[in-house]
Amino acid sequence: MHIGRRVAPVLIFALLAACGEAKSPLNPAVTGRVGTPMADRDDDGGGTIAPPGTCSFSSLSTLAGRYFPSLEARAVKALISSMQKAHAGTTAAQNTGFDILVHVVGNVNAGNTDVTDGGNLVNGLLACMYTNAADLPLTFPEDFSVALDPAQHGALDVRGGPSDSTGPVVNRPATAPFSGVKPVNGAWTDLLAGNPAPNRILLYGRPGSTSTSYDWKVVPRSTVFAGAGAEVGLCIDVSTNTKSLMHEENVGLLPFEDAAFLDPVSCSPSLAAVVQPGFLKQLASAVGSVFIPKSLYANPGGLAGSTSGIHSEFGPLAIDSGAPMGFVAEPTNVKVNQIIKPAVQVLVTDAKTGDPIPNVAVTLTSFNNNGTPAQLNGTLTQITNGAGIATFGDLSQVKPGGYLLSASGTVGGRPAIQVSGATSTRFNVHP
Secondary structure: OOOOOOOOOOOOOOEEEEEOOHHHHOOOOOOOOOOOOHHHEEEOOOOOOOOOHHHHHHHHHHHHHHHEHHHHHHHHHHHHHHHHHHOOOOHHHHHHHHHHHHHHHHHHOOOOHHHHHHHHHHHHHHHHHOOOOOOOOOOOOOOOHHHOOOOOOOEEEOOOOOOOOEEEEEEOOOOOOEEEEEOOOOOHHHHHOOOOOOOEEEEEEEEEEOOOOEEEEEEOOOOOOOOOOOEEEEEEHHHHHOOOOEOOOEEEEOOOOOHHHHHHOOHHHHHOOOOOOHHHHHHOOOOOOOOOOOOOOEEEEOOOOOOOOOOOOOEEEEOOOOOOEEEEOOOOOEEOOOOOOEEEEEEEEOOOOOEOOOOOOEEEEEEOOOEOOOOOOHHHHHHOOOEEEEOOOOOOEEOOOEEEEEEEEEEEEOOEEEEEEEEEEEEEEEO
């Protein structure tokens, strides 16, 4: 999943929900493509079409007449005329362009499979909406054939405007989506608030290079996601991935949390295979949560720290060796009930890459020289920060003697993942 670089404090991301039949979203062969019936078209008589990706309002008008049913074509042509009067690249032209894209989305959902005229129309609209290459798809004109074909597992939708849909954007079929995108927190308007007007985006996607991947992109490509960012959901089979995290090729390890929007049972006949009640509600990777080396943002590329859009390439990554931890600031000798200074610190790192792991709950316990648990006062559980460090600043022992501290950790929402423990050096507590 591609999302650009960090530009504010937090991201996008990624979620995972258990899925059965949908786990291998290969595009079915399409044997027949049915566009708008000729009798219902408002055709301009076969006018010349400008090359794909070229801003030509006359071409857009011709394409609208060929792509949309007659009455809708007239309404869209009126919007194209308004767009032309506003001039290409202006905020008004962009906003009107999104209104036209909403019409395209409606036609795809209604079964219009004219991907040729539809693709030329979308590329032409984008060329008239944006004059900066950084806002357009990295490869332009873009191949929208899967996104526009209702018979394939593509996705196409608009978010951010006052009249736009407010729910998650999911791939087809919407009744059993394989992947989706939504704000981590709040509404789309909150997510897009930091962008120039009209604060709207086109999201589109297609199945990725493997059966467990999906490729999401956004326009404008320079979009910045505010707050906690967006999250990308992906259906996986929990019966075969219960001891794995998902690896995102450009971001790192992504955790499981809550992918409820992909879980109205749509994501799995394999529910019966899930032993733990409520386990599905713990699935998902919320960007900016556990095992994320850095937050995800959409600038300059979209969702994941690379170049074009929200590219999600997930695949199971076993972590049999766990997530190692170690004391980087050992406990020092103190007196009874005296705060241990400097603060004790524990570092948690990824077993495979050595990268620090944030958002891991680390808990300390105390043992005397005989291995017997001893009373340890203070805040005994701390969460690792972005550098993978949990800091314990108020620890004290109530009795004199020699002690060791033992650290253990848990990954939020993933109790099956064991975080390797660590033991401190010995320290003495004086009367």
